[in-house]
Amino acid sequence: MPECFGCHKIIRERYLLKALDQLWHEDCLKCACCDCRLGEVGSTLFTKANLILCKRDYLRFCVGDRFYLFENKILCEYDYEERMVFANLPQNSLDHIKRQTEILEAGSDAGSSGYGSSESPYTEHR
Structure with a gap:
């Protein structure tokens, strides 16, 4: 049985997500800023400074670095x-x-x- 990278529990559900070469529960793969479930908002996620972000927050917070x-x-x-x-x-x-x-x-x-x-x-x- 696969283990969720987010909560480190076994994934028993029928559906799972694969992101960043890891397996996730649908409820565990969330945006670090707004906490939305990334599986529900689209098929793309973004990373910045080791944070997982939805597209909206990535564009909002990471337009410029300084x-x-x-x-x-x-x-x-x-x-x-x-x-x-x-x-x-x-x-x-x-x-x-x-x-x-x-x-x-x-x-x-x-x-x-x-x-x-x-x-x-x-x-x-x-």
Whole structure:
């Protein structure tokens, strides 16, 4: 007789579940967060940090591994690091980028192709 990996009791029921190469009672294979029976919510389960999770909780809790509080906002690690990079840049380097953008915008007109004249670089001259 097979033994349940969850409760370590013999599985005598007609149906059993196999997950993570182990056998389980239907009542023993549950989501670690919401305690739902995984056999009832679908055929897929997820694991994270040695926890067995249903799809909903996996997506809800494991979208990003790290979050930071920055200026009273919760940011994922990627956004937080991006803001730190910009925060550590000297202000004059950001002004330089802004000035370059303003110069480019002022020098362009609606009829320009962006190649310095109103003609396309592909215009054939005869």
